[in-house]
Amino acid sequence: xxxxxxxADAAPMPYVVxxxxxxxxLVVLNLLITFAxxxxxxxxxxxxxxxxxGGAGDREQLLGRRLPRFAASGAIRLVGFFSAGCAPCEExxxxxxRHPDAERVAILTPxxxxxxERARLLTALGDAPTVIxxxxxxxxxxxxxxxxxxxxxxxxxxxTIVAARHSLAAxxxxxx
Numbered sequence: 001x002x003x004x005x006x007x008a009d010a011a012p013m014p015y016v017v018x019x020x021x022x023x024x025x026l027v028v029l030n031l032l033i034t035f036a037x038x039x040x041x042x043x044x045x046x047x048x049x050x051x052x053x054g055g056a057g058d059r060e061q062l063l064g065r066r067l068p069r070f071a072a073s074g075a076i077r078l079v080g081f082f083s084a085g086c087a088p089c090e091e092x093x094x095x096x097x098r099h100p101d102a103e104r105v106a107i108l109t110p111x112x113x114x115x116x117e118r119a120r121l122l123t124a125l126g127d128a129p130t131v132i133x134x135x136x137x138x139x140x141x142x143x144x145x146x147x148x149x150x151x152x153x154x155x156x157x158x159x160t161i162v163a164a165r166h167s168l169a170a171x172x173x174x175x176x
Contacts, residue, residue, distance in 0.1 A: 076157060077103045078171075081141060082125070083149040084110050084118040088166070092150040093124035095168045104129030109136050109149070 080096045082089040096104060106129045110118060125131060134140060144153075152171050154163040165171040 075103045077105060077155040077159075079105045079107065079153040079155060080129070081107045081109070081146045081149055081151040081153075082121055083136075084108070084121050085114070086121075086149045089150045090121055090124050092152065092167055093121055096150075096152070097124065097126040097129060099168060106131045107138075107140055108133045109138065109141065 078096065078099055080092070082093050082096075093106070096106065106125050108118075108121065108125075108131055110133075122131065132140075140146075144151075148166070150166055152165055152168060153161050154171055156162050163171050
Protein backbone atom coordinates (compact mmCIF):
# COMPACT_ATOMS: atom_id res chain seq x y z
CA UNK A 1 0.00 0.00 0.00
CA UNK A 2 1.27 3.35 -0.88
CA UNK A 3 0.86 6.40 1.32
CA UNK A 4 -0.68 8.32 -1.57
CA UNK A 5 -3.54 5.83 -1.67
CA UNK A 6 -4.32 6.22 2.05
CA UNK A 7 -4.67 9.98 1.86
CA ALA A 8 -6.47 10.09 -1.47
CA ASP A 9 -9.83 9.75 0.30
CA ALA A 10 -9.01 12.41 2.88
CA ALA A 11 -10.64 15.21 0.86
CA PRO A 12 -14.25 14.09 1.58
CA MET A 13 -13.58 14.06 5.35
CA PRO A 14 -14.80 17.65 6.00
CA TYR A 15 -18.09 16.71 4.30
CA VAL A 16 -18.50 13.68 6.54
CA VAL A 17 -17.81 15.77 9.64
CA UNK A 18 -20.28 18.43 8.50
CA UNK A 19 -22.93 15.77 7.82
CA UNK A 20 -22.42 14.23 11.28
CA UNK A 21 -22.70 17.66 12.93
CA UNK A 22 -25.89 18.52 11.01
CA UNK A 23 -27.45 15.15 11.83
CA UNK A 24 -26.50 15.52 15.50
CA UNK A 25 -28.18 18.94 15.64
CA LEU A 26 -31.30 17.51 13.96
CA VAL A 27 -31.45 14.58 16.41
CA VAL A 28 -31.12 16.91 19.41
CA LEU A 29 -33.81 19.20 17.98
CA ASN A 30 -36.07 16.18 17.40
CA LEU A 31 -35.56 15.06 21.01
CA LEU A 32 -36.42 18.52 22.34
CA ILE A 33 -39.61 18.66 20.29
CA THR A 34 -40.56 15.12 21.36
CA PHE A 35 -40.10 15.95 25.05
CA ALA A 36 -42.15 19.13 24.64
CA UNK A 37 -44.98 17.19 22.99
CA UNK A 38 -44.86 14.50 25.68
CA UNK A 39 -45.04 17.14 28.40
CA UNK A 40 -48.11 18.68 26.74
CA UNK A 41 -49.75 15.28 26.35
CA UNK A 42 -49.11 14.52 30.00
CA UNK A 43 -50.84 17.76 31.00
CA UNK A 44 -53.87 16.91 28.84
CA UNK A 45 -53.89 13.34 30.14
CA UNK A 46 -53.95 14.61 33.74
CA UNK A 47 -56.89 16.87 32.90
CA UNK A 48 -58.76 13.98 31.30
CA UNK A 49 -58.00 11.71 34.24
CA UNK A 50 -59.79 14.05 36.64
CA UNK A 51 -63.28 12.73 37.33
CA UNK A 52 -66.00 14.69 35.59
CA UNK A 53 -68.71 16.23 37.67
CA GLY A 54 -71.08 13.51 38.66
CA GLY A 55 -68.36 10.89 38.28
CA ALA A 56 -67.71 8.24 40.89
CA GLY A 57 -65.38 10.54 42.83
CA ASP A 58 -67.96 13.32 43.00
CA ARG A 59 -70.72 10.91 43.96
CA GLU A 60 -68.62 9.71 46.88
CA GLN A 61 -68.04 13.32 47.93
CA LEU A 62 -71.78 14.06 47.68
CA LEU A 63 -72.94 11.02 49.63
CA GLY A 64 -73.60 11.79 53.26
CA ARG A 65 -73.68 15.56 52.77
CA ARG A 66 -76.63 17.21 54.45
CA LEU A 67 -78.68 19.91 52.76
CA PRO A 68 -80.64 21.60 55.57
CA ARG A 69 -82.80 23.65 53.19
CA PHE A 70 -84.35 20.38 51.96
CA ALA A 71 -84.78 18.78 55.38
CA ALA A 72 -87.62 21.03 56.56
CA SER A 73 -90.50 18.87 55.35
CA GLY A 74 -89.10 15.63 56.73
CA ALA A 75 -89.94 13.79 53.50
CA ILE A 76 -87.74 11.87 51.07
CA ARG A 77 -86.81 14.24 48.28
CA LEU A 78 -85.58 13.85 44.76
CA VAL A 79 -83.55 16.87 43.63
CA GLY A 80 -82.76 17.23 39.94
CA PHE A 81 -80.43 19.68 38.23
CA PHE A 82 -81.48 20.33 34.63
CA SER A 83 -80.21 22.70 31.94
CA ALA A 84 -82.11 24.16 29.01
CA GLY A 85 -80.76 22.97 25.66
CA CYS A 86 -79.63 19.63 27.10
CA ALA A 87 -81.28 16.66 25.33
CA PRO A 88 -80.66 14.14 28.16
CA CYS A 89 -82.13 16.71 30.57
CA GLU A 90 -85.41 16.74 28.65
CA GLU A 91 -85.58 12.93 28.68
CA UNK A 92 -84.82 12.73 32.41
CA UNK A 93 -87.14 15.66 33.22
CA UNK A 94 -90.16 13.75 31.92
CA UNK A 95 -89.27 10.70 34.05
CA UNK A 96 -88.48 12.98 36.99
CA UNK A 97 -91.93 14.60 36.78
CA ARG A 98 -93.65 11.19 36.81
CA HIS A 99 -91.66 9.82 39.78
CA PRO A 100 -94.29 9.10 42.46
CA ASP A 101 -92.24 8.11 45.50
CA ALA A 102 -90.70 11.38 46.63
CA GLU A 103 -91.18 15.11 46.80
CA ARG A 104 -89.46 16.51 43.75
CA VAL A 105 -87.45 19.71 43.44
CA ALA A 106 -86.09 20.64 40.02
CA ILE A 107 -83.29 23.18 39.80
CA LEU A 108 -83.31 24.68 36.32
CA THR A 109 -80.39 26.60 34.81
CA PRO A 110 -80.68 28.50 31.54
CA UNK A 111 -77.70 26.68 30.01
CA UNK A 112 -76.91 27.49 26.42
CA UNK A 113 -80.51 26.98 25.37
CA UNK A 114 -82.85 29.66 24.12
CA UNK A 115 -86.31 30.36 25.49
CA UNK A 116 -87.79 27.59 23.32
CA GLU A 117 -85.54 24.96 24.94
CA ARG A 118 -86.36 26.35 28.39
CA ALA A 119 -90.08 26.14 27.62
CA ARG A 120 -89.69 22.52 26.40
CA LEU A 121 -87.87 21.61 29.60
CA LEU A 122 -90.54 23.25 31.76
CA THR A 123 -93.21 21.39 29.77
CA ALA A 124 -91.36 18.11 30.32
CA LEU A 125 -91.17 18.83 34.05
CA GLY A 126 -94.89 19.58 34.14
CA ASP A 127 -96.64 20.80 37.28
CA ALA A 128 -95.54 17.96 39.53
CA PRO A 129 -92.19 19.14 40.90
CA THR A 130 -91.26 22.38 42.59
CA VAL A 131 -89.10 24.30 40.11
CA ILE A 132 -86.31 26.58 41.28
CA UNK A 133 -84.57 28.61 38.60
CA UNK A 134 -81.00 29.67 39.22
CA UNK A 135 -78.22 30.96 36.97
CA UNK A 136 -75.36 28.80 35.73
CA UNK A 137 -73.06 28.27 38.69
CA UNK A 138 -75.85 29.26 41.09
CA UNK A 139 -75.70 28.73 44.84
CA UNK A 140 -76.98 25.13 44.89
CA UNK A 141 -74.97 23.95 41.90
CA UNK A 142 -71.84 25.65 43.26
CA UNK A 143 -72.37 24.20 46.74
CA UNK A 144 -72.64 20.68 45.33
CA UNK A 145 -70.08 21.07 42.54
CA UNK A 146 -72.62 20.27 39.82
CA UNK A 147 -71.04 20.92 36.42
CA UNK A 148 -72.82 18.40 34.22
CA UNK A 149 -76.49 17.88 33.60
CA UNK A 150 -78.77 16.20 34.39
CA UNK A 151 -77.68 15.48 37.96
CA UNK A 152 -80.18 13.71 40.22
CA UNK A 153 -79.86 13.46 44.00
CA UNK A 154 -81.91 11.37 46.41
CA UNK A 155 -82.16 12.85 49.91
CA UNK A 156 -83.43 11.07 52.99
CA UNK A 157 -85.84 12.65 55.49
CA UNK A 158 -83.04 14.52 57.25
CA UNK A 159 -81.86 16.10 53.98
CA THR A 160 -78.78 13.87 53.67
CA ILE A 161 -77.76 12.80 50.16
CA VAL A 162 -78.02 9.02 49.90
CA ALA A 163 -77.56 8.64 46.13
CA ALA A 164 -76.40 10.77 43.19
CA ARG A 165 -76.58 9.80 39.50
CA HIS A 166 -77.30 11.15 36.00
CA SER A 167 -80.50 9.15 35.42
CA LEU A 168 -83.41 7.88 37.49
CA ALA A 169 -82.70 4.29 36.43
CA ALA A 170 -79.10 4.56 37.65
CA UNK A 171 -80.31 6.33 40.79
CA UNK A 172 -82.76 3.51 41.55
CA UNK A 173 -80.07 0.90 40.86
CA UNK A 174 -77.64 2.75 43.13
CA UNK A 175 -80.10 2.81 46.04
CA UNK A 176 -81.24 -0.81 45.71
